[in-house]
Each structure stands twice: as structure tokens, then as C-alpha cells.
Amino acid sequence: MIKKQVDPLFNLCRKHDESLRDYIKRIKVEKANIVGCDDQIISSAFKKGLMAEHDLYCELTIAPSQTMAEVFATVECYVLYRNYGGIHKAPSQSGVPADEGHTKFTIPIYQILAQVKDKLWLRRPPSLKGDPDKRSTNKYCAFHRTHGLDTANC
Structure with a gap:
């Protein structure tokens, strides 16, 4: 070679x-x-x-x-x-x-x-729809940076 x-x-x-x-x-x-x-x-x-x-x-x-x-x-x-x-x-x-x-x-x-x-290169998703005050505060999504759903289920 x-x-x-x-x-x-x-x-x-x-x-x-x-x-x-x-x-x-x-x-x-x-x-x-x-x-x-x-x-x-x-x-x-x-x-x-x-x-x-x-x-x-x-x-x-x-x-x-x-x-x-x-x-x-x-x-x-x-x-x-x-x-x-x-x-x-x-x-x-x-x-x-x-x-x-x-x-x-x-x-x-x-x-x-x-x-x-x-x-x-990380592009965050658009904000969740709906009233933020009506979302469950027991769940948090690190990707969306908000309450209402779990990161694992995002």
C-alpha cells in the first residue's frame, strides 16, 4: 500500500x-x-x-x-x-x-x-397551544421549557 x-x-x-x-x-x-x-x-x-x-x-x-x-x-x-x-x-x-x-x-x-x-443547532419547538394556567403543574417538559406534559412523552 x-x-x-x-x-x-x-x-x-x-x-x-x-x-x-x-x-x-x-x-x-x-x-x-x-x-x-x-x-x-x-x-x-x-x-x-x-x-x-x-x-x-x-x-x-x-x-x-x-x-x-x-x-x-x-x-x-x-x-x-x-x-x-x-x-x-x-x-x-x-x-x-x-x-x-x-x-x-x-x-x-x-x-x-x-x-x-x-x-x-437545537431548535426549540413552538410554544404549546392552550392556556398555560390550565396545564398540569405536575408535569414538566425540558424540551418545551414549560409545564403541561412530561419530557418523556413529548
């Missing part, structure tokens, strides 16, 4: 229709072929290859230099949030409940929210 220099790594970009998982795989394959590719180099190349308008790009670039383990942890939280709590699918046309298309996680949503609550 011919070992490459680090420069080609900075030419890698995440493709428009490419999943983060596939982009990470491509980065790792390229890294394995590069002489002297340390954690800071791979971390910088990974961030550079994201689209600037991507929420994750903003999150990763405002942080100080990160190891790849820290970058991957941030990516994992981002993906978990987007799949589990951040994107809601409309009911499908096929009659199959929309929830069946979601990935099932063993981590409760309140734990995910605790990890991502201060992230720039």
Missing part, C-alpha cells in the same frame, strides 16, 4: 446526499492511508469537509480544537437528537404508523436533551 500525504484529506467533503456515518467512514479510510495523520489533523479535515450551512458545522467549528473522539461524541449527540427528538415525520401514506420509521433508542429523550440543550 502506498502511503499518502495529509493534503488530500483536506479535499474530502461531505456529499449532499451522504449520511454522516458514511462521511465518517470515508474519512477513516482516507486517514488509514496517510503518514503522520494525528487526531488534530483528522478532526480539522472532518470539520472542513462539512457544508458551512450545516448546523453541525457551526457546532464543531465554534468549539476549540477537538480530538476525533470529542468530534464523534458531538456528532453522535447531534444524530441522536435529530433522529429521536428533533425531527418528526408526518403519518405515512402507506398506512404504516410514522413511528415505525424512527430508530428506536435505549437512551431516554431527557438524557439526550441534557447533552444538547446548549447546542446552536
Whole structure:
């Protein structure tokens, strides 16, 4: 195998229709072929290859230099949030409940929210409808930041 220099790594970009998982795989394959590719180099190349308008790009670039383990942890939280709590699918046309298309996680949503609550890419939902004074004060939703429902049932 011919070992490459680090420069080609900075030419890698995440493709428009490419999943983060596939982009990470491509980065790792390229890294394995590069002489002297340390954690800071791979971390910088990974961030550079994201689209600037991507929420994750903003999150990763405002942080100080990160190891790849820290970058991957941030990516994992981002993906978990987007799949589990951040994107809601409309009911499908096929009659199959929309929830069946979601990935099932063993981590409760309140734990995910605790990890991502201060992230720039976190978009809070609109305020709950109805009179706030008529909502149950026994229930609190950390995502909506209001009483009336439990975070776990949000």
C-alpha cells in the first residue's frame, strides 16, 4: 500500500446526499492511508469537509480544537437528537404508523436533551397551544421549557 500525504484529506467533503456515518467512514479510510495523520489533523479535515450551512458545522467549528473522539461524541449527540427528538415525520401514506420509521433508542429523550440543550443547532419547538394556567403543574417538559406534559412523552 502506498502511503499518502495529509493534503488530500483536506479535499474530502461531505456529499449532499451522504449520511454522516458514511462521511465518517470515508474519512477513516482516507486517514488509514496517510503518514503522520494525528487526531488534530483528522478532526480539522472532518470539520472542513462539512457544508458551512450545516448546523453541525457551526457546532464543531465554534468549539476549540477537538480530538476525533470529542468530534464523534458531538456528532453522535447531534444524530441522536435529530433522529429521536428533533425531527418528526408526518403519518405515512402507506398506512404504516410514522413511528415505525424512527430508530428506536435505549437512551431516554431527557438524557439526550441534557447533552444538547446548549447546542446552536437545537431548535426549540413552538410554544404549546392552550392556556398555560390550565396545564398540569405536575408535569414538566425540558424540551418545551414549560409545564403541561412530561419530557418523556413529548
